[in-house]
Amino acid sequence: MKKALSIIASVLVTVIVIFAVIMTAMVIISTKSESGMPNLFGKSVFFVKTDSMQGPQGFNQGDLIVVDLLTEEEADNLKVGDVITFWRVYEGEKYLETHRIVEDVYTPYKKEVVDGILIHGGHKNYVTRGDNTIDIDYVSDLSGPDYANAKSVVGKWTGVAIPKIGSILDFLQQPTGFLICVVIPMAVFFFYEAYRFIATLNDRKKQSAMAAVSGAEEEIKAKAIAEYIAQQQAQAAASSAPAPAQPEPPKQKTEEEIKAAAVAEFLAQQQAAQAPAEPPKPKTEEEIKQEAIAEFLAKQQTAQAPVEPPQPKTAVEIKQEAIAEFLAKQAADSEK
Numbered sequence: 001m002k003k004a005l006s007i008i009a010s011v012l013v014t015v016i017v018i019f020a021v022i023m024t025a026m027v028i029i030s031t032k033s034e035s036g037m038p039n040l041f042g043k044s045v046f047f048v049k050t051d052s053m054q055g056p057q058g059f060n061q062g063d064l065i066v067v068d069l070l071t072e073e074e075a076d077n078l079k080v081g082d083v084i085t086f087w088r089v090y091e092g093e094k095y096l097e098t099h100r101i102v103e104d105v106y107t108p109y110k111k112e113v114v115d116g117i118l119i120h121g122g123h124k125n126y127v128t129r130g131d132n133t134i135d136i137d138y139v140s141d142l143s144g145p146d147y148a149n150a151k152s153v154v155g156k157w158t159g160v161a162i163p164k165i166g167s168i169l170d171f172l173q174q175p176t177g178f179l180i181c182v183v184i185p186m187a188v189f190f191f192y193e194a195y196r197f198i199a200t201l202n203d204r205k206k207q208s209a210m211a212a213v214s215g216a217e218e219e220i221k222a223k224a225i226a227e228y229i230a231q232q233q234a235q236a237a238a239s240s241a242p243a244p245a246q247p248e249p250p251k252q253k254t255e256e257e258i259k260a261a262a263v264a265e266f267l268a269q270q271q272a273a274q275a276p277a278e279p280p281k282p283k284t285e286e287e288i289k290q291e292a293i294a295e296f297l298a299k300q301q302t303a304q305a306p307v308e309p310p311q312p313k314t315a316v317e318i319k320q321e322a323i324a325e326f327l328a329k330q331a332a333d334s335e336k
Helices: 002-029 165-173 175-240 255-274 285-304 315-335
Strands: 043-047 064-069 083-090 093-105 112-114 117-120 123-129 153-162
Touching (some): 043 153, 083 123
Antiparallel strands (some): 043 064, 064 153, 117 123
């Protein structure tokens, strides 16, 4: 709806502007003719204000008629039947009249007929009458015809009449019509265009602000992405660098190696036992008491401790098992 109204307003404003341009061009281009009327390429236009020429071969009130402007020489060579525009003075008021020539006459002093037209003083005098009137155009005191002559004739009607346009243009020439049809629409157009200008300016400011904010956000995003990429590259470089050599952990001995070492230790102990040894030193009373207390506490802790799942054998236990197995083999061999 808003878009449709905007289009309608633009069309109306365009029509008004074109009309104003045309009228201005007519004023600028036109020059004054010898009769004092606007002259646009030898033609002029007039508004029809009465119905005196209403008829099949005439025009109606409110029409806009086009007239060929005539020189004085051309105005002196008109004929009966021509529709002419001429100046009249009636009751002291001078105005333009457009009527048809019905007769050409001389003054009573000297009459000469040329092609049915009366000549006076070397110039024609035209008797005129409206197509929609009964009487000819008389002077104000009705003493005789109000002749039109070469000095008062402005032009001859071309036969072109634009219906009702004259009423519109005549209304526009009035102060009220000019105010309603020109001043008010132009004022509306001015305020409308001012509103559009301000609205467009505000929109551009908003767009600029949004663009600035968007640009700042994009800059922050770009910076964050660059930092992330730099971190990724640093991590990749660190991971690709050769790691420092780590000392190899000691090789875990197998169960057979532990048993062999235990047998070797046992033989060494046997050899050491066969050597003369010093008699064991008798324990003192205090040492005996401490050993007894230690055994008692160990038994209590063992009784109170929860049953734990079997633990994997230690190296010492494996050694003891190896020695026991070795002794059992030796005993079996000696029996044989």
